[in-house]
Amino acid sequence: MRLTMYLLRDGSMLDASALRLSSAPRELTMNAVDGVKALSFLVEGEPKEPSWISNVEVIARVREHVSDSTSYGAVLLMERKERVFALTFGTGFHAVDPKAIEPGFGLRVVANLIASSRIRGAQTRGVASNTRDQRTLLPADGNFADLDIQVDEDWLRQLSGKPEQVSVATNLAGSDSLRLTIADFSLRNIAAKLDEVLAAYAKEDFRAKFPFLDQLAPLPSTDPRIEKLDELVQSRFRDRDDSLTFAAPDPFDRNEDLFDHYEITLGYQGRYVLGDLDSASVFGALLDLPPDKDPLNDVRVEALSEDGGHTDKVRPLKSYVLAEQDFEDESFLLTAGQWFLVRHDFVALVNEQVARIPDLSEDLDLPTWDVAALRSRLQGTKETAEGLYNRDLAANRGYALLDKELAYLGPHEKLEVSDLVTPSGELLCVKAASKSAALSHLVAQAVNSAATWGSKAHQTVLQTAWKETTGDASAELKRDDAIFVLAIATPKPGPLHESLFFFTKVLLANALRSITSAQIRVALARIPMDVPPAEKKPRKKRGSAGPSFK
Template sequence: MEIGLHVKSSKVNVPKWQEDLMLIALNQKAKEIIGLKNQSTGAVVKVKRHGHKFLLVYGTGRHAVDSSKIEAGFGLRVAANVIDAEALKGVDTRAIAGSGRSQVVSMPSAGSLHRLGIEPTVDLVRYLEGKPPEEIGTGIAGGDSLRLTMKSFSYTSLPQKLDEVVAAYESREYKEKFPFLDYFTRVPRTRGELHSKLKAKVDELLLSGGEGVDFMNPDSDRLASPDRFLLKWGRKSLQVQGELSRSVILEVMSRWEIPDPMRSLQVHAYFDGIEKPVKTSLMPYVVTEIELGEEVYAPCSGAWYRIDKDHLSNLQERVRSIPDLTGDLSLRSWVSGAEDEGEYNLEALAGNDHVVLDKSLFYAKGGKNLKVEICDLLTKRKEMICVKKMDRSSPTLSHLFAQGSVSARLFRDNRQYRGVVLQHLGRLVGVPRVGDFESWKVVFAIATDRPGRIADSLFFFSKVNLDLAVRAIHGAGLGVALAKIDLIKPGSIPSPRTAIGGGRGASGPRGDRNENLRLF
């Protein structure tokens, strides 16, 4: 076993927040505040063992490690293979779908993933923490790196411990306990051509307006978030406070006329207490989804992930099993660019067996901030239709599916909410009754110009969010269905299906667009 050591301390400096404290300090405290100093120290121990290279880091030494050289998911694989599925204490996830929301969940006592409230079909699990077998240690946590807690540690026992870690990494026990870890497979850095194609696709999206692309901090392995950034392109630079955003990136691209932001735009992230910035490309901050051939890829914290085909197939099967009411409802075509959602909803259905509830809100106890849109259209057949136009931005449909699942839950749990829905239904039937919850149905009506059934037209992450919504709605006891709206260009001839449905002619009772049913 070979061992090397590198230690470094940063220069002593004045905390940047000292000036803020001086503004509120009393005279007798001024000397104490003026004397405040910052200094950080770190160390890295390099170890070679049986052809493997390990880095043991102390203090701020982790910032000296090039993250691109770390074995992807090494610590996560080790932890998953040794932690009991019922002995988890913490998990770090990032939702690949939508805006890429990340969260860290910890519990005071060990439990299952279910107790942690994690949904592995939509959340990329990046970090697991729990209790390992006694011979391994008293605690273990892993993402890309590995943290192992032991009652006592000695460098004389390090060779044996490293051999145990390697054996745990090479095990496949995790496939039985945590099979979802294979739902998203990281694309190796050795596949340079594929990485280049994926980045080129992101460039295309950004240069065409950024639809379907967002940005967030790559906070893997629970590193602190940067407090400011410096964007650089050649000799040009721009300071950014807080988090990066799509609007900031698009503004910089436009101002500097950057043709290839994924390759040439540099990001310097500054952490409080750390002298030098962490320098990367734009890649670690990107959140999106890319279809390439028959595969679907998504980036997370700078790495590309391929979505597992079996996971895709099972998801697609569940989505296809959702009843399709396209023919039954005969929603008219939506003229793209010529009308907004509100205008479309006013004449979406022919006949007098529905009421328009678009922008008719239910205010829950607690004030106007707690408001819910029941649905866009309510039919005599107890169909609560939620309408949305589909584009490259998956968060748009995420909002649609959330609307349906929230409405279903409130309909089941809130008597006053049901009363408001029945009040609207009373405009269509003589004596409105709830009856069985199963007689009610949430219908997601989605406008798209993509061919085929709506179940086959959705982007992958929209299917993920739809699948979650369906489970929530079924859990509330209500039914779920889909309906496709043909999205056409101005001047196009409506499809025969739409024409048979009555076209733009007659419409049912319209809810007052300014009518807000209040509940206090």
């Protein structure tokens, strides 16, 4: 039997309040079940025609022979040891209200029960580098390392495999729900099985096998803490707290290469044009926002091309806010409109690791990234602000320009060694901090370049540039003399590592390990950024209300 169950939140009652009224659950007569109090419900879907009918009907008269089909499901609510479970069958899972369930219940049970060498699959969502879901399945039982998951950058949503004790189940999978495959099982024996599950949920064994499991967890949209967290961030808006950071969620829905500027809409109070999403510009635009309006959800942001076309869908400002917030002795992060709970020791560890990365800002003294000046030069061209900045830097400092100079490692594999190479052996990788996707690319560029350092294609591009910048045809840049510098343009003053958002720090901490393992040094450098203030867009003049009479 395949058994799917949810654990309802602590304090839940054994009644239909955990079910969606829209599912119209119909209570059934129950037979007595030893050791549990139980209620049962039938869920009946709307009769509908099979989806394939219209395709077949084009060439065959099938519709007249087929009746509309109805999907059925069942939900069993069972109370055991003062906790209530929802066991679902068929489409019954649709009837369970997400607000009522204990998030991560199934994942924790599986993490405690699964055999370390018998893992079969996992589902993750990137939170540091992207927001895509990814499901990884192994062809045979294996270890967690075989899944090749970046545990600091990805949130583990689901885990599946086989337990250490086959008496529990033959296979199990867990996320919010728990799915058990049990041989020769009857629901008459459900009480003992629920006891096993509750005992597994209470264990802390997972910390030895999966110490990262609870270091990062998203809050479901129904979590009551979200409202309070939003209120705390709203108050920081009113205080013009410049520790709030803004960045575009990634990826853009449409052609990101055409992006030129943002427009912030305050409703009747007007629209503002922003060249970049720095705190001063955003707060300046919000000065006209009435006090009864919510800056997170009532303000809209549009990412636009030079001719005013959308390069992404219109989003609330909350989707662009990067915030770190403490609440009730816990740490939370807001990114791309999603709140995450982050374990305190994980935050401290990442901050400590990033603080140890050398900062070469003063030594390099990189020129200011002037947003307005770069934008004016971009008009009518296909160049990017980053490309112009790098070209100017190379021309003015005598650096070798490698931007777009690709090393071809194979028929379908290519990479940028770096953006620039200095006469001192710094390999500069340059990006503005206004988009999280850009910083992900920045880190990946350095990591991939370090990993392929020994390849012929990499060395050909690098050493050619090194000879150019040193003027010595016999010179060779060796690993010991090279240093990757992640140069990030930001309007925020002070040490670079203090102004970066937490998930960017996670990427940097992982990059430090990857690059130094290739026996190459890594450092940071701040590029000062000059961003013009928000420019209020004039209202369009309304046309005549009607014909004029003379």
